[in-house]
Amino acid sequence: MRVTTERDRCVGSGQCAMLSPEVFDQDDEGLVTVLQEEPADELREGVLQAADLCPSRSIRVHG
Template sequence: MKVVAHQDMCVSAGQCAFTSPALFDQRDDDGVVVLLNQPIADQHDDARRAVESCPARAIDIEE
């Protein structure tokens, strides 16, 4: 699994960081998504939840 965070599409809602804090954070200055790490096997469900919760659809998963 590869996660791609599209910072240009992000609306700074923060759902990704709330849902999956081990994988996502937000920039301090504007709240835009930051991908911290690619998910390991036991984090795949967390990554999928973050994708589903993003109102801007700014996170994609490539499998």
């Protein structure tokens, strides 16, 4: 699995960082940052939930 984001679409809700803090964080502007582009399989559920609940649909999960 590989995780990418479209920061220009991010609205800074922070859902991703709350649901999967090992993979996502927010920068000083409140926008999403990816901490692990290729997270371990045990983090998959949280990453998929974060992507699904992202209000701006700025998170992409590949593979």
